[in-house]
Amino acid sequence: xxxxxxxxxxxxxxxxxxxxxxxxxxxxxxxxxxxxxxxxxxxxxxxxxxxxxxxxxxxxxxxxxxxxxxxxxxxxxxxxxxxxxxxxxxxxxxxxxxxxxxxxxxxxxxxxxxxxxxxxxxxxxxxxxxxxxxxxxxxxxxxxxxxxxxxxxxxxxxxxxxxxxxxxxxxxxxxxxxxxxxxxxxxxxxxxxxxxxxxxxxxxxxxxxxxxxxxxxxxxxxxxxxxxxxxxxxxxxxxxxxxxxxxxxxxxxxxxxxxxxxxxxxxxxxxxxxxxxxxxxxxxxxxxxxxxxxxxxxxxxxxxxxxxxxxxxxxxxxxxxxxxxxxxxxxxxxxxxxxxxxxxxxxxxxxxxxxxxxxxxxxxxxxxxxxxxxxxxxxxxxxxxxxxxxxxxxxxxxxxxxxxxxxxxxxxxxxxxx
Amino acid sequence: xxxxxxxxxxxxxxxxxxxxxxxxxxxxxxxxxxxxxxxxxxxxxxxxxxxxxxxxxxxxxxxxxxxxxxxxxxxxxxxxxxxxxxxxxxxxxxxxxxxxxxxxxxxxxxxxxxxxxxxxxxxxxxxxxxxxxxxxxxxxxxxxxxxxx
Numbered sequence: 001x002x003x004x005x006x007x008x009x010x011x012x013x014x015x016x017x018x019x020x021x022x023x024x025x026x027x028x029x030x031x032x033x034x035x036x037x038x039x040x041x042x043x044x045x046x047x048x049x050x051x052x053x054x055x056x057x058x059x060x061x062x063x064x065x066x067x068x069x070x071x072x073x074x075x076x077x078x079x080x081x082x083x084x085x086x087x088x089x090x091x092x093x094x095x096x097x098x099x100x101x102x103x104x105x106x107x108x109x110x111x112x113x114x115x116x117x118x119x120x121x122x123x124x125x126x127x128x129x130x131x132x133x134x135x136x137x138x139x140x141x142x143x144x145x146x147x148x149x150x151x152x153x154x155x156x157x158x159x160x161x162x163x164x165x166x167x168x169x170x171x172x173x174x175x176x177x178x179x180x181x182x183x184x185x186x187x188x189x190x191x192x193x194x195x196x197x198x199x200x201x202x203x204x205x206x207x208x209x210x211x212x213x214x215x216x217x218x219x220x221x222x223x224x225x226x227x228x229x230x231x232x233x234x235x236x237x238x239x240x241x242x243x244x245x246x247x248x249x250x251x252x253x254x255x256x257x258x259x260x261x262x263x264x265x266x267x268x269x270x271x272x273x274x275x276x277x278x279x280x281x282x283x284x285x286x287x288x289x290x291x292x293x294x295x296x297x298x299x300x301x302x303x304x305x306x307x308x309x310x311x312x313x314x315x316x317x318x319x320x321x322x323x324x325x326x327x328x329x330x331x332x333x334x335x336x337x338x339x340x341x342x343x344x345x346x347x348x349x350x351x352x353x354x355x356x357x358x359x360x361x362x363x364x365x366x367x368x369x370x371x372x373x374x375x376x377x378x379x380x381x382x383x384x385x386x387x388x389x390x391x392x393x394x395x396x397x398x399x400x401x402x403x404x405x406x407x408x409x410x411x412x413x414x415x416x417x418x
Numbered sequence: 419x420x421x422x423x424x425x426x427x428x429x430x431x432x433x434x435x436x437x438x439x440x441x442x443x444x445x446x447x448x449x450x451x452x453x454x455x456x457x458x459x460x461x462x463x464x465x466x467x468x469x470x471x472x473x474x475x476x477x478x479x480x481x482x483x484x485x486x487x488x489x490x491x492x493x494x495x496x497x498x499x500x501x502x503x504x505x506x507x508x509x510x511x512x513x514x515x516x517x518x519x520x521x522x523x524x525x526x527x528x529x530x531x532x533x534x535x536x537x538x539x540x541x542x543x544x545x546x547x548x549x550x551x552x553x554x555x556x557x558x559x560x561x562x563x564x565x566x567x
Contacts, residue, residue, distance in 0.1 A: 354481075355456075355481035355482060356456070356481075357456045357458075357480075357481035357483075357542075357545065358425075358433075358481045358482045358483070361421075361424070361539060361541070361542060362421060362425075365421050372456065373456050373457065374456075374457050378457075381457065387456070387457030387458065387459065387479060387480075388456050388457045412421075416421065416425055416430070417430065417434075417482070
């Protein structure tokens, strides 16, 4: 026997979304004369005040370049920057701090691996494996690499529910597979891939695995050692942190053997016109002055996020997603795109009455921010034979009230177009 | 922000039932338009006899604004010369995307004036102009796709 418990707006054991909302200043504004309902966290999450303050403080107080001067400001900035790296290490459960490379974001992290690792190991006839549900940023860098090296891009298909199954993955895996690049969580559909299982299969064939964790870090627990992935990429701005800062985790043994990605300051130990000796990890991959305030802001975002019980946050988000899924399924003329069991945080849908772009404009006029379009995942759209979807996506601050606001905004769509 | 300013009855009607949603036969000009932002795609074909557009039609898919814009555009252009068509595009563009205070000749635009509300929705200007950019490309007989970028 199952007992259905009524869903209340913010209640989840150990986590109070209503109180969390107080921490996010952007939530407390009107758009088009209506209170903002933010359902676009998959594009970027809002930032808590503590992150905004941390970034402010860097520029107001510790404004100096890092790893260079002997003066106090530089010492403080350097210490805080390296402290942020430690926070990322602990967050991902990486074995070493030197395995954490700061980048501009997920995209740059993937490009770094493709151009440095990929270009040095791939030969003509080798294969790079991706899945059908990847974001463009986990397709295009590999495509460019394949063009350069004569390697082949092989695509693992997904099911009509938006799942990547073990056996279809195994079918495409071969002894020629050198790199496997997988989304941990799909941005367009919310599917969570069975990555631990897929990584083990890839390793049996001697392939190296990169996970695109952009959509995963704020919705599922990530432990790079337990997963045994070789590379993990994510962006700060999808984890309640600033834009322009991201992370590449890589196993030390691999990072060590890789040539630098960009040349410049900070990545060198000594330079003469005859020879340059590169710096140690991770600095070898951090040429030029990095996004110091961004990294420190990301550290603050991790602190903020980890001040909650992650399991309770994820359970809360799951409850809101279930509420939204059930409600949208009941709306006549609405079709959900991506229905994988266990999916997280994103709800893509179509309406018979209106094109996604029109839906987006109409719900925006009601104060509800959603994303419409192909979500930088055109192969996903092609799979379903559509050009675009409307997507509502969740963060820790969303409640079922937000879902109710979306539902009444969708009624406006029906009114206007029905 | 009044949604009815954007979604006028004429636009909703043409969005739902686009006119000239067929290919003219014969035709001697073709343009293809694509808006990478939302995936809207249209193919526009027209018959140019001398300097006059004697027939025009399009097949495509997209939002109400882009489809209604193509539909009303094809209605407005039948029988017009190339020069008149280009002048109309200029006026249409000024209406939906021109600088603040730019003098818009709504009378000259006739039915196309229903798109005046698009100006208040900058994210939707590309939807309204996709058909017109495609027309430009068809008239110049250029290879490739018309982009709204």
